[in-house]
Amino acid sequence: MSEKNQERDVYVAIADPTRRKILRLLAEVDELPLHELTPQFQMGRTAVSKHLAILKEAGLVADRKVGRETRYRLNAAPLEEIKDWISFYEGFWKQSFVKLNNILE
Template sequence: MREDVFAALASPVRRQLLHLLLDGGSQPVGRLAERFDMARPSVSEHLKVLKDAGLVAESRHGRERHYRLEAAPLMEIRDWLTPYERFWRERLADLGTVLDDMEDRDDDNR
């Protein structure tokens, strides 16, 4: 478990899967697969990646397998993000200054 949450989120398909589970609740694979333009085994593979990252969990109901969201590992992302928050707020604060990204002038060095 904990097979790199960042990598799991790198695919738009997998992010969409999480979103479907977020506002559709626990769902069988077939229902999830309907929403995509790809074959069901491919969706299964994506679900496996999410499961290895701890982002979803499955439960058996008869011959169906319901996948549900496990949002806890997303805390790792949020925690990683935290030290950057200050930084982007600074940038937004003084946008009265130069905004050209491509242009260069000497900024702070240390």
């Protein structure tokens, strides 16, 4: 799998803590421009912009131009894939705890 294809993978996009923080920040507001996102991190605009590009390629972030400024907003729809994956394992763990509880009783 090429690096470009991996960046489009939702799991790869959320693997980085900086990108997860960006998603959390965007979830709290309608939109944020880059200059308001950047001070939230100990890195420059270019680095934050690269993280946003990865999130955008994964479909997790949408952007729009407002004059000279680009505003970013969360698109949570791709996170449904992760929710479904986690739900499967949630059932697994529930069954495992029931079995453990039966053994302990």
